[in-house]
Amino acid sequence: MEQYFATVARGLEDTAAQELHTLGARAIAPGFCGVTFEGDQALLYRTNLWARLPFRILVKIAEVRCQDADELYKEIRRIDWEQYLTPDFTLAVAATGKNHQLNHTHFTALQVKNAIVDQQRDRFGQRSSVDTHRPDVQVNIHINRDRATVSLDSSGNSLHRRGYRPAVGKAPLKESLAAALIYLSGWQQTQAFCDPLCGSGTLPLEAALMGLNRAPGLFRDRFGFETWPDFDAGVWQKLRHEAEAEQHSDLMAPIVGCDRDAEVIAQAQDNARNCQVSDQVTLQKIDLSLVEAPASSGVVLCNPPYGERIGRDEDLAAFYKLLGDVLKQRFKGWTAFVLSGNKALARSIGLKSSQRIPVLNGNLPCQLMKYELY
Structure with missing residues (x-):
């Protein structure tokens, strides 16, 4: 069983939890702007394909200490990244949250990226290229006080972008x-x-x-x-x-x-x-x-x-x-x-x-x- 986190708009956590339950998620726990749940690989794919409320489905891979930039770098470098990406995979890092020492998300993301590619250089003599637009592997780091949750973003582009709506009005609802x-x-x-x-x-x-x-995910060309x-x-x-x-062939009303x-x-x-x-x-x-x-x-x-x-x-x-x-x-x-x-x-x-x-x-x-x- 893997631990997942579905990010959702604030205030919709309980509604999203109900939706995840109908899709077969286990150990569901609504939190702030998201829902933690557990499941296998098939559930990860199914929630990306079927869930209508989340923005992203994150796969938690580690929780590390991060009192300052040096500690974050060392802790990230300790993770065995080879199982998640090798140098022939492109990489991007997104950071959210902050603490007293790590209060700039761009700097935090840079520290994480450096730790990953430095490990790759030591192990393979080469490193992943950064692709912020369409990476093979998107790493997400969320800082809360002196702890950082390290996840992989399984969704790619936000799930609210179904792929059917290039045309929008002046103030469209997501x-x-x-x-x-x-x-x-x-x-x-x-x-x-x-x-x-x-x-x-x-x-x-x-x-x-x-x-x-x-399923809303049927219209998307790619998931992370x-x-x-x-x-x-x-x-x-x-x-x-x-x-x-x-799918049903016709509406009932x-x-x-x-x-x-x-x-x-x-x-x-x-x-x-x-x-x-x-x-x-x-x-x-x-x-x-x-x-x-x-x-x-x-x-x-x-x-x-x-x-x-x-x-x-x-x-x-x-x-x-x-x-x-x-x-x-x-x-x-x-x-x-x-x-x-x-x-x-x-x-x-x-x-x-x-x-x-x-x-x-x-x-x-x-x-x-x-x-x-x-």
């Missing part, structure tokens, strides 16, 4: 946050789903991928673990084939996204084609005031502008009032969820929320507000 909001809403595959303010389509597209049981010395191509191909076989901006709807349609759901999801250019419910019940989920990055010059209070009116008049029998980073604007919706869930959108504190529409 795919991982969109998936988390859908989980938090309690939406089920049998329920209709509507985002009346869909922008470039992230919420309806993530819902469609869930509804079709489509695929260039590791111990990569098991047979296990990986088996997991990919199983994921492809487990309608999924709809609407936006008044023709350009962003065109982007949403491009993204839908990229993730092969364009024949399943309805994405339409329509003003909020004209949106109609696509079924008698379901879940409305939207992320209206709240004046941080877009909408500064508009009368957003009137826009929020319109949103509340449309929900009240057109979506009776539905449950609505609105993500808002502006409490004053949220009050303009004019509906009483039955629940408020704190959520961070990047660094912006928001609330996911639930409305039962009778």
Whole structure:
């Protein structure tokens, strides 16, 4: 059993822990901005392929002392790096956290890199090249007081970059946050789903991928673990084939996204084609005031502008009032969820929320507000 750490957005640790449990993870322990868990190599591959909430899956290889730069260098050099990379593998090091002596992440990363390549020079007479863009092996070092956790990044690029979304609007939600909001809403595959303010389509597209049981990792061209010395191509191909076989051919209920901006709807349609759901999801250019419910019940989920990055010059209070009116008049029998980073604007919706869930959108504190529409 290996020990893994899934990095997630702050506040979503418990939701990510539930998702990892469904994927077969063991010894699950939510922490700060992540979840520790255990499993075998197949689980490592499966979580990268299927998990919708994490940014990265790290494989812990050591914990070392690091009171200062010299101690960190010596401790890193003691690790047997040959099992993880030889000089013909490219290398990159990323550092997070700090202590009194090691308070600059770039310097910390440089110390770790130097320790690894100096060991290689002694052992092989040559060293790995550094490739910060697409390394064969990405080492992660996290400093907390006088201890450093040394890990390998099995994901490569952040998992929230599914690979289907080159086209984005002005203030796009990360795919991982969109998936988390859908989980938090309690939406089920049998329920209709509507985002009346869909922008470039992230919420309806993530819902469609869930509804079709489509693994988000199927759209990526590469994961970090695929260039590791111990990569098991047979296990990986088996997991990919199983994921492809487990997909549903059709959604069980309608999924709809609407936006008044023709350009962003065109982007949403491009993204839908990229993730092969364009024949399943309805994405339409329509003003909020004209949106109609696509079924008698379901879940409305939207992320209206709240004046941080877009909408500064508009009368957003009137826009929020319109949103509340449309929900009240057109979506009776539905449950609505609105993500808002502006409490004053949220009050303009004019509906009483039955629940408020704190959520961070990047660094912006928001609330996911639930409305039962009778």
